[in-house]
Amino acid sequence: MAQVFHPRANVLAKLSLILLATGPVLLLLIGTGVSRASHNTKAGIAADQPVPFSHEHHVSELGIDCRYCHSNVETSAHATVPPTETCMSCHSQIWTNSPLLEPIRQSYKTNTPVTWAQVNKVPEFVYFNHSIHIKRGLNCNICHGSVQQMQLAYKGKPFFMVWCLNCHRNPEKYVGDPDKVFSIYEKGQKGQDREYANMPAEERDILNVGEHTRSPEELAKGEEWVKKFNIKKKQLADCWICHR
Amino acid sequence: MSAREKLNDDLILGKHTYRSINDKVNNVVLNQNSHTIPWAVCFMVGFMLLQLMGLVILWLLYRGIGIWGVNNPSMWGWDIINFVWWIGIGHAGTLISAILLLLKQSWRNSINRFAEAMTLFAVACAGLFPLLHTGRPYMAYWMFPYPNVLAMTPNFRSPLLWDVFAISTYATVSAVFWFLGLIPDVASLRDRSKNPIFRTIFGALAMGWRGASSHWQRYESAYIMLAGLSTPLVLSVHSIVSFDFAVSNLPGWHVTLFPPYFVAGAVYAGFAMVLTLAIPVRAWYNMKDFITMRHIDWMAKVMLATGLIVFYGYLCEGFFSWYSGNVFERDMMRFRMFGPYGWAYWMLILCNGVVPQFLWFPKIRTNLVALFVICQFVSLGMWLERFVIITVSLTRDFLPSSWGYFTPTIYDIGMFVGTVGQFTFLMFGFLRVLPMINNFEMKELLYRMIGRGHGHGHAAHAPEPALAGHAAGDGEEH
Secondary structure (H helix, E strand, O other), X not given: OOOOOOOOHHHHHHHHXXXXXXXXXXXXXXXXXXXXXXXXXXXXXXXXXXXXOOHHHHHHHOOOOHHHHOOOOOOOOOOXXXXXXXXXXXXOOOOOOOHHHHHHHHHHHHOOOOOOOOOOOOOOOOOOOHHHHHHOOOOHHHHHOOHHHOOOOEEOOOOOHHHHHHXXXXXXHOOOOXXXXXXXXXXXXXXXXXXXXXXXXXXXXXXXXOOOOOOHHHHHHHHHHHHHOOOOHHHHOOHHHHOO | OOOEOOOOOOOOOOOOOHHHHHHHHHHHHHOHHHOOHHHHHHHHHHHHHHHHHHHHXXXXXXXXXXXXXXXOOOOOOHHHHHHHHHHHHHHHHHHHHHHHHHOOOHHHOOOHHHHHHHHHHHHHHHHHHHHHHOOOHHHHHHHOOOOOOOOOOOOOOOHHHHHHHHHHHHHHHHHHHHHHHHHHXXXXXXXXXXXXXXXXXXXXXXXXXXXXXHHHHHHHHHHHHHHHHHHHHHHHHHHHHHHHHHOXXXXXXXXXXXXXXXXXXXXHHHHHHHHHHHHHHHHHOOOOOOOOHHHHHHHHHHHHHHHHHHHHHHHHHHHHHHHOOOHHHHHHHHHHHXXXXXXXXXXXXXXXXXXXXXXXXXXXXXXXXXXXXXXXXXXXXXXXXXXXHHHHXXXXXOOHHHOOOOOOOHHHHHHHHHHHHHXXXXXXXXHHHOOOOOHHHHHHHHHHHXXXXXXXXXXXXXXXXXXXXHHHOOOOOO
């Protein structure tokens, strides 16, 4: 009787065995890669906004404080997106005819809010409070990336749970002086070269990349802050802290 | 079927040659006319129940597990009972294929193939229950420690996680073992088949098997190695399943006796299921020469032995709950016997304590109808055992204020009946597409019975068990 398969089919048989062994590993690698890719996390992808608002222009060039617009960040869970009136406090005087600002004027005239696209979002099953993080000396950039450099707002960092827990398990790596949270933007303003040069390495790192690995001395200081704030490290990574 | 058949110590009856064995086994697969009405009935009923299960699962995914009877305080209900029941049933297959192989028991040869298939299908049924019990089966991969972005690893101190590893290892090793054993037989089917499509399929499954000496040598080492791997699994899997209960602190669950008693119960239930399938199938396909009364007698004896261990376990549970002097333990036993589920406990004692005693009598062991009925009692008894353990302890825990009563819903029943359907469907589907008896091992057995000369009836004496091992299986195959 004629052979069913050509001898070359043996290669296929061996290949299928190899795939059987390596396939699951490959699938796992693909899965881990895809779940971390920015197309999934949306980190680094600018959202389409009704008005191309530039944080870089308003913060780095004009020197407007974060809290001028995100006025509730120190006192409430939400940083809050500013109402149209906040924009109009300046733009009723300057750039009053700019076509780019037409949606703002329309919104003001018709008393309907601008529909900004939300860029940073935690899932609904996560409780997050801005004010406590600011009060424990965490700078905006630690979570949001260097916002003051963004021409168009984008999510600075992927909001992975592992990333939240990185700090919640070791708060001494990030907590610090709450009085210095917003001052780094002043020092980093364009034209403030001397101030910028005198900035401590940690502040400069956080300003530029939103990330700083603390030295042993800085960590010891961090520990002091943890003690001072009476942060209970053992509880801080409990499920209910965020999933209430 | 004739109710009683004669006992004979030969493992192959009648006048058989290598060719007649080969034809007989392959014919079931190759000749589509060999399947009769009983096959069609079993297959169709299984298929219908499988569809029912599909509907139940769809509704479950839509509504959540609230459609089951599980609730506070009975967090575990029929789902876990069925899970443990099915996992237990699978054990006979692994015992027959691995432990009996290592112990060189030639009588495993004719029953190991479908016992292993039974293992796989039972595990497939069992696996459904914990998966659906999680409520979010699409998140099942969370149970494995994969590199995730949540900074979460499973809780390695939980026996439920050990279960995940135990069952998945068991399923994998059983599947590989089964498939490996099939390769020479599938190659034989490939060579005998006239249908080009079947030849291609069997050819692909045979993975280039030519029956060369080098193939046999590798096959034998791989098979023995897998048998060695499976052997601890026979004992470990159900031990770990028992840890789900034994590691907790609930009266009636927190019992050190559980691992061995669960394993014995698993083998007991497994052999009952093997017999439940073997008794009708050997009659329908006229396999009485291969699955002889001797086989059936020995399986019944294994059932008796393990059944006695299980019954001893019940006696120990009763004794130690009294001897502990602990009020909760004593009350738990009181509730088991005389509480709202007392009927289940006494049914259990009847099924697993009283009925198996009939197996002491050779006349009953060789009476196929009686044996079949006893097997149904055993299956029911093993189901009731898990029901009593799970339900009584959960609905009668330490605080009387949290006591309750468990009532199954039609969806519980639908899931259970559905998995029975799935099992039947898969089993009878298997009978039709793959050789149900290990073809080459039977020929090897014949070789050891009659020697190299081409068969002239059976040998006058029983084969010596010490002769087992397949080294003799050279060129005589196919």
